[in-house]
Amino acid sequence: MSAFEEEDIPEPSLANIVDQESLKWVFVGGKGGVGKTTTSCCLSIQLAKARNKVLVVSTDPAHNLSDAFCQKFGRDPMLVNGFDNLYVMEIDANQDMEKIQDEMAATAGDEDQSMLQSLMGDLTSSIPGIDEAMSFSELMKQVQSMDYDIVVFDTAPTGHTLRLLSFPTIMEKALGKIMDLKDKFGGMLNSMSGLMGGAAGTGPNGESPTDMMLGKLTETREIINKVNTMFQDPTVTTFVCVCIPEFLSIFETERLVQELGKFGIDSHNVVINQVLFPEKDADELAEWYEGEKGSMSKECGEICAKMLARKKMQDKYIGQCFDLYGDDFHIILQPLLDHEVRGVEKLTEFSETLVNPVDLEVD
Ligand SMILES: Nc1ncnc2c1ncn2[C@@H]1O[C@H](COP(=O)(O)OP(=O)(O)OP(=O)(O)O)[C@@H](O)[C@H]1O
Ligand SMILES: [Mg+2]
Structure with missing residues (x-):
């Protein structure tokens, strides 16, 4: 019997996510460079074994799903080479914002296009995050109309991830701003054609640019609010936290x-990545080193001593993680490999340790 069964602690495996068939949205997040993209790719590979159709989306402007899979992806979902049910999409908020702007402008008459553009520009510069919120809403609209069983979000480093949770507030601010503008300048902002004595506006239903903007923002707000309610439902959404066993990373986790708790978003998995010898502890290794060091060259001794010091430090933070989350969270230790985890083959291999627990001794 493993220590985990004996102690009745959650299994050190992400298999719980693969097994929870109701799950539809899985976020993978954490500090920069800890292994979010690697974990997203590995988890999606395991999910693809159990689901009909899986999508991985990157909302990080510095995309790296393409780097991890060694395949160029873009705005439209594309199959990962070697799979017939695993798709990847990389979203760029800036590009999306331009697209939204172009689409709106295309429905307005020539006179109102520049006014729409300046309204949009004003909004982007005065309300940080509005571009991401609008781009995310477009993404969710698109993804929900497709038949994916589950979507994995490879998120940007923590600061960005938490911005996603504040999209409803951002939308309220944006709507408030346009309403204020409308109240303050009313007729003047209504429409160029209106000013020139023509129709009230040149939108598809004769709306002014401010009304078109209000319409778009209201639609976006509706999607964002619906999506947020969905994200607060633990039967369909969960957040996987990835970290490395170092102070700053544990602190940020x-x-x-x-924060996730405050926003009512479920999280019950912590992946500790880049662990040196996950199946052994520092004391065990120190004992081995004491016995061997007499027969080692000076260089080997130095390398081992350095590794041991690092392992000891990692053990301290892994211990802290178990103290903090061990009773309620699945804590998965992923080994530090000797090479980068790039390409389908290496990712598939690495994904095995995510779902097949290393049998650990837990004090
Ligand atoms: N356990 C590991 N052993 C060895 N290399 C690893 C391991 N995990 C990740 N890497 C490598 O570390 C680098 C960073 O990993 P990854 O891109 O997954 O991190 P990230 O958290 O997504 O980074 P970012 O914050 O920049 O998006 C990659 O080159 C990856 O191949
Ligand atoms: Mg990444």
């Missing part, structure tokens, strides 16, 4: 877990 705690902040992330707290």
